[in-house]
Amino acid sequence: MLTQKPTINYGLEGIYVDESAISKVDGQNGRLWYRGYSIEELADKSNFEEVSYLLIYGKLPTKTEFDEFVMKLKDRTGLPDEVKRVIRKMAPIAHPMDIMRTATSMLVMYDKDPNNRDLESTVDKIITLLAKLPSIAAAIGRFREKKRYIEPDSSLNLSENFLYMLTGRRPNKFEGKLIDLMFILHAEHSTNASTFSVLVTASTLADVYAATTTGIGTLKGPLHGGADEAALNMIKAIGDPDNTEKYIEEALEGKQKIMGFGHRVYKAYDPRAKLVRSYLEESLIKEPTDEVRRLLQIALRAEKLMIEKLGKSKGIWPNIDFLAGPLYRVLGIDSKLFTPIFVASRMSGWGSHIVEYWNNNKLVRPLEYYTGPLDVPYKPIELRQ
Numbered sequence: 001m002l003t004q005k006p007t008i009n010y011g012l013e014g015i016y017v018d019e020s021a022i023s024k025v026d027g028q029n030g031r032l033w034y035r036g037y038s039i040e041e042l043a044d045k046s047n048f049e050e051v052s053y054l055l056i057y058g059k060l061p062t063k064t065e066f067d068e069f070v071m072k073l074k075d076r077t078g079l080p081d082e083v084k085r086v087i088r089k090m091a092p093i094a095h096p097m098d099i100m101r102t103a104t105s106m107l108v109m110y111d112k113d114p115n116n117r118d119l120e121s122t123v124d125k126i127i128t129l130l131a132k133l134p135s136i137a138a139a140i141g142r143f144r145e146k147k148r149y150i151e152p153d154s155s156l157n158l159s160e161n162f163l164y165m166l167t168g169r170r171p172n173k174f175e176g177k178l179i180d181l182m183f184i185l186h187a188e189h190s191t192n193a194s195t196f197s198v199l200v201t202a203s204t205l206a207d208v209y210a211a212t213t214t215g216i217g218t219l220k221g222p223l224h225g226g227a228d229e230a231a232l233n234m235i236k237a238i239g240d241p242d243n244t245e246k247y248i249e250e251a252l253e254g255k256q257k258i259m260g261f262g263h264r265v266y267k268a269y270d271p272r273a274k275l276v277r278s279y280l281e282e283s284l285i286k287e288p289t290d291e292v293r294r295l296l297q298i299a300l301r302a303e304k305l306m307i308e309k310l311g312k313s314k315g316i317w318p319n320i321d322f323l324a325g326p327l328y329r330v331l332g333i334d335s336k337l338f339t340p341i342f343v344a345s346r347m348s349g350w351g352s353h354i355v356e357y358w359n360n361n362k363l364v365r366p367l368e369y370y371t372g373p374l375d376v377p378y379k380p381i382e383l384r385q
């Protein structure tokens with residue numbers, strides 16, 4: 001038995017739990033690579049399908065491999081009727097992330113061999129989830145507004161199809177670029193809370209659907225995936241661009257955390273946020289609605305102030321969640337759907353990590369230091385007060 005309290009790394013801060021060749025986050029310099037390719041280059045030249053292939057298989061696809069991968073995805077974007085029915089039933093009462101979790105969990109019913117962990121079968125399940133999660137997110141958005149389900153359009157890529165299934169309108173080139181960018185930027189981010197929880201479940205040799213469902217539960221929290229919705233709520237609460245500085249100064253004086261700023265790993269400007277920022281500026285030029293113009297202006301003013309106040313002095317910089325919300329609003333997407341979109345994109349990262357982890361599986365079982373009493377005498381219920 002330990003007589004001295006061991007060193008405890010609360011929140012696993014600073015603890016390496018595995019090796020991985022999937023992505024590298026350089027928190028000090030604000031850099032991110034997927035399989036060695038810089039996020040800036042992928043955002044500029046690639047697309048979500050190709051990035052997903054790269055993450056899962058560890059290499060860029062040839063033309064034939066890419067076409068085959070895309071074909072499989074397109075074949076699977078439709079949703080089973082039972083899943084649609086459950087989404088419709090939950091839509092008026094549940095948070096979209098709760099619906100996302102339930103609908104994703106249901107997909108195991110349609111897999112004839114859910115426990116098969118062969119590489120080919122695992123990747124096949126991941127492709128199914130990659131294809132269906134955007135459709136689930138879109139269906140949640142439709143049913144929340146009491147609108148009918150829209151069947152997928154196989155002429156569109158995965159992210160554009162999501163926007164089409166959500167709005168009923170095929171996106172223009174700029175909108176298509178924006179939504180694909182968001183899918184690429186959210187695809188992977190090393191072993192953060194949700195990816196770690198996916199791996200904890202995968203390490204027990206539970207199936208891919210169970211692991212993914214765990215990840216969705218973890219991503220829901222406002223300290224992780226839910227920060228984008230929380231950040232937009234704050235931007236909306238600021239209301240008028242001229243209130244920005246006063247609102248933030250008062251919040252900081254009251255020791256409140258400003259959602260969408262700070263990061264456990266990035267102590268520099270989040271490179272994904274930088275990419276989003278450039279598109280926010282471009283969106284402002286494109287004559288957005290009054291509501292969106294205000295949100296964009298508030299976001300850019302808050303970003304400037306926070307950098308001056310906390311950026312260089314405390315290493316608290318904007319993260320992608322702060323700027324993602326206003327960009328989604330440019331696309332007319334409701335804030336309640338931000339985190340479900342994050343799920344749909346992160347599926348490629350979670351899937352890649354499952355594949356990598358099962359190459360060398362080890363059950364995750366950390367320790368805790370017990371501080372309670374021992375050998376307490378049991379008292380029958382009648383004698384307790």
Ligand SMILES: CC(C)(COP(=O)(O)OP(=O)(O)OC[C@H]1O[C@@H](n2cnc3c(N)ncnc32)[C@H](O)[C@@H]1OP(=O)(O)O)[C@@H](O)C(=O)NCCC(=O)NCCS
Pocket residue numbers: 222223224225227256257258259260261262263264314316319320321
């Ligand atoms: C992401 C986050 C949890 C990482 O934080 P962490 O490494 O655990 O660091 P802590 O929460 O302990 O914060 C360290 C210090 O910075 C401050 N800080 C961190 N994030 C801050 C924020 N967004 N606004 C104001 N102050 C912040 C804390 O108050 C604390 O100050 P103190 O030392 O005076 O007590 C944290 O920055 C946060 O809560 N951000 C807001 C939520 C968010 O955007 N999450 C998405 C991450 S991608």
